[in-house]
Amino acid sequence: MLNEAIRTDIANSVLCWLATVDVDGTPNVSPKEIFAAHGEDRIVVADIASPQSVKNLRANPRACVSFVDVFRQRGFKIVGTASIIAPEEAAFAVVGADLLEMAGADYPIRHVISIKVERVSRIWAPSYRLFPDRTEEERMRAVYANYGVTPVER
Numbered sequence: 099m100l101n102e103a104i105r106t107d108i109a110n111s112v113l114c115w116l117a118t119v120d121v122d123g124t125p126n127v128s129p130k131e132i133f134a135a136h137g138e139d140r141i142v143v144a145d146i147a148s149p150q151s152v153k154n155l156r157a158n159p160r161a162c163v164s165f166v167d168v169f170r171q172r173g174f175k176i177v178g179t180a181s182i183i184a185p186e187e188a189a190f191a192v193v194g195a196d197l198l199e200m201a202g203a204d205y206p207i208r209h210v211i212s213i214k215v216e217r218v219s220r221i222w223a224p225s226y227r228l229f230p231d232r233t234e235e236e237r238m239r240a241v242y243a244n245y246g247v248t249p250v251e252r
C-alpha cells in the first residue's frame with residue numbers, strides 16, 4: 099500500500115499536515131515534522147506538542163495526513179484510522195522507532211499516532227496539468243526562482 103513514490107515524497111517533505119475532527123465535527127489541522135512510513139500500511143506521527151489532535155483522535159480515530167515535496171510540487175493525501183500509543187505500551191518503542199530517532203532526546207514524544215492507511219490519493223500542483231512537458235529539473239528551477247531559494251550541493 100505504501101509504495102516507493104509515497105516513501106520518496108515522505109522523505110522529501112519537510113512537514114505533514116494532520117487533520118482530525120472533534121466530537122462536534124469541527125475540523126482541526128496542524129503541521130508535524132516528525133512523521134514516517136511504518137511497515138506496509140501505516141503512517142506514524144509524533145505527538146510532541148499536539149494535544150488537540152490526540153484528543154480528537156481518541157474521540158474519533160478518522161484522520162487525514164497530507165504532505166508535499168515543495169520543490170517537486172507533488173505529494174499525497176492519505177486517509178485512515180488512527181490509534182494512539184502511549185510510552186508505557188510495548189508497541190511504543192517498536193512502532194515509534196523511526197520517530198524516536200528523528201526527534202532525538204531534545205524533543206520527547208508523548209504519544210505515537212499510528213494511522214492505518216485506507217485511502218491514498220495523489221497531490222499534483224496545477225503546473226503538472228498546465229505544463230505537462232516540463233522536466234523535473236525545469237519544474238524545480240521554476241520553484242527555486244519563485245521561492246527565492248538557491249539550492250546547495252549535498
Ligand SMILES: Cc1cc2nc3c(=O)[nH]c(=O)nc-3n(C[C@H](O)[C@H](O)[C@H](O)COP(=O)(O)O)c2cc1C
Nearest residue numbers: 126128129130131132144145146147148149150151
Ligand atoms: C515546523 C513545525 C513542525 C512541527 N512538528 C511537530 C511534530 O512533529 N509533532 C508535534 O506534536 N507538533 C509539531 N509541531 C507543533 C504543532 O503543530 C503545534 O503544537 C500545534 O498547535 C498542535 O496542534 P494540535 O494540538 O491541534 O495538534 C510543529 C510545528 C511547526 C511549526
